[in-house]
Amino acid sequence: MNTSSSERGTDLVKRGLAEMLKGGVIMDVVNVEQARIAEAAGAVAVMALERVPADIRAHGGVARMADPSIVEQIVDAVSIPVMAKSRIGHFVEAQVLESLGVDYIDESEVLTPVDDNHIDKWNFTVPFVCGAKDLGEALRRIGEGAAMIRTKGEPGTGNVVEAVKHMRMMNKQIRRLTVLDENELMAAAKELRAPYMLVKEVAETGDLPVVNFAAGGIATPSDAALMMQLGCDGVFVGSGIFKSGDPAVRARAIVEATTFYKDASKIAKVSRNLGEAMVGINVDTLAPEDRMQDRGL
Amino acid sequence: MKIGALALQGDFREHLAMIRSLGVEGIEVRTEEELDRIDGLIIPGGESTAIGRLAAIYGLIEPLRDKINDGLPVLGTCAGMIFLASATLRHEQPQLEVLDVVVERNAFGRQIDSFEAAMAVAGFDDPVHAVFIRAPWIHKVGADVDVLASVEDLESGELRPVFVRQGRILATSFHPELTADTRIHEMLMEVS
Numbered sequence: 001m002n003t004s005s006s007e008r009g010t011d012l013v014k015r016g017l018a019e020m021l022k023g024g025v026i027m028d029v030v031n032v033e034q035a036r037i038a039e040a041a042g043a044v045a046v047m048a049l050e051r052v053p054a055d056i057r058a059h060g061g062v063a064r065m066a067d068p069s070i071v072e073q074i075v076d077a078v079s080i081p082v083m084a085k086s087r088i089g090h091f092v093e094a095q096v097l098e099s100l101g102v103d104y105i106d107e108s109e110v111l112t113p114v115d116d117n118h119i120d121k122w123n124f125t126v127p128f129v130c131g132a133k134d135l136g137e138a139l140r141r142i143g144e145g146a147a148m149i150r151t152k153g154e155p156g157t158g159n160v161v162e163a164v165k166h167m168r169m170m171n172k173q174i175r176r177l178t179v180l181d182e183n184e185l186m187a188a189a190k191e192l193r194a195p196y197m198l199v200k201e202v203a204e205t206g207d208l209p210v211v212n213f214a215a216g217g218i219a220t221p222s223d224a225a226l227m228m229q230l231g232c233d234g235v236f237v238g239s240g241i242f243k244s245g246d247p248a249v250r251a252r253a254i255v256e257a258t259t260f261y262k263d264a265s266k267i268a269k270v271s272r273n274l275g276e277a278m279v280g281i282n283v284d285t286l287a288p289e290d291r292m293q294d295r296g297l
Numbered sequence: 298m299k300i301g302a303l304a305l306q307g308d309f310r311e312h313l314a315m316i317r318s319l320g321v322e323g324i325e326v327r328t329e330e331e332l333d334r335i336d337g338l339i340i341p342g343g344e345s346t347a348i349g350r351l352a353a354i355y356g357l358i359e360p361l362r363d364k365i366n367d368g369l370p371v372l373g374t375c376a377g378m379i380f381l382a383s384a385t386l387r388h389e390q391p392q393l394e395v396l397d398v399v400v401e402r403n404a405f406g407r408q409i410d411s412f413e414a415a416m417a418v419a420g421f422d423d424p425v426h427a428v429f430i431r432a433p434w435i436h437k438v439g440a441d442v443d444v445l446a447s448v449e450d451l452e453s454g455e456l457r458p459v460f461v462r463q464g465r466i467l468a469t470s471f472h473p474e475l476t477a478d479t480r481i482h483e484m485l486m487e488v489s
Contacts, residue, residue: 006412006429007413008410008411009409010413012413016428016430016472016475017408017411019311019342019475020307020342020344020430022306022307022310022343023304023307023343024306024307024347041350042306042346042351044306044343044347045344075407079346079403080347081431101407101409102407103407104408125409126409255347255350259306259327259351260327
């Protein structure tokens with residue numbers, strides 16, 4: 001077979017990579033050393049960043065795409081897929097990341113948005129993952145070309161409450177669509193502010209058309225297993241690993257809890273003696289402008 | 298007949314859906330006890346480093362190796378092919394070493410080089426629609442390995458196997474489980 005007669009960047013190829021990440025943990029890393037720790041711990045991918053969300057929160061100011069040299073060093077250092085974040089709507093940051101060879105772009109509310117319009121993701125060969133708090137947001141992002149969805153949660157807090165809320169909301173809205181009469185779907189699409197064809201597809205299949213991971217506030221093996229039991233396909237851990245006392249041990253424990261998410265005795269076993277978890281923030285105490293989940297709806 | 302899919306990480310649900318669509322019972326396999334209950338095994342696509350590491354810490358490498366060497370039929374796709382292989386070019390990672398090939402990981406490049414294409418397979422009347430995602434290919438095959446499909450390495454001009462069979466072991470670089478084509482899964486049933 002001559003591989004030059006083939007097609008790249010198709011829906012199947014973009015969504016397919018997310019299928020391969022299922023049941024796995026994607027870890028935020030800011031340098032080569034952390035990327036190697038994540039790979040050795042069994043991460044299915046790493047997210048290359050300049051600062052983890054907890055530090056972005058503490059630092060304030062405008063948060064942008066990472067320095068290309070950090071991304072390149074991490075791409076060269078590990079054999080697993082490398083993701084990187086662009087600002088919402090910043091399609092040039094996305095073009096730059098694609099040129100660096102990243103395997104997935106996270107158009108992320110963790111960085112400071114630049115536009116009310118999200119990136120037209122159909123224009124890219126590289127696939128995108130986007131955050132969502134509910135089904136309408138998820139389907140709008142898929143309508144713009146996202147090949148993978150994750151809950152937004154509240155990043156950098158070490159508090160899983162918002163991720164739970166977003167996952168439950170999505171599940172509830174999907175279940176509701178499956179019991180609607182066909183001629184109620186247009187009104188449902190209007191209510192969800194989502195593309196009708198995608199609403200119809202979800203009503204028929206009872207599932208999102210792309211993989212859905214949990215993200216935002218996951219800090220412990222039990223947090224990861226909780227999200228898996230709530231029905232997500234895998235987990236992102238941002239600040240939770242490298243802001244904890246013993247990252248390598250915690251990273252391995254979260255990987256194992258994600259695989260054996262239904263086995264409480266195994267989760268108990270890996271949760272022992274993990275050292276200090278990251279310091280958490282109560283989401284209620286955040287000022288409205290500090291709530292990252294309300295960016296890019 | 299009961300077919301198991303190694304369910305440590307990856308797209309095992311898609312494989313099981315395909316098995317069930319053929320009217321065969323499919324179960325998730327995470328333990329040695331579950332391994333004892335099956336007549337055939339699928340090692341899914343996923344990240345081979347994650348699957349290998351989880352298999353190693355949960356003591357599954359030896360039982361899997363013994364079962365497959367004793368004749369348990371197995372189909373490995375993508376990461377599954379890597380996990381079955383005897384070695385990996387430029388990488389050290391846990392492998393079953395039951396399939397006599399050396400694999401090269403991410404042989405086609407990064408995700409932007411992932412692709413789908415129609416591909417001829419030895420013994421099939423019609424081509425398969427092959428989906429390659431950060432896929433490996435086979436760098437070197439052993440004497441007892443039959444090559445069922447290959448792609449051309451555009452750099453060296455050499456043919457690189459992407460679908461092989463060694464006795465009851467089947468391995469593909471691509472993902473039949475992401476398509477509606479059940480022929481490769483049916484091959485596993487035939488030897489199970």
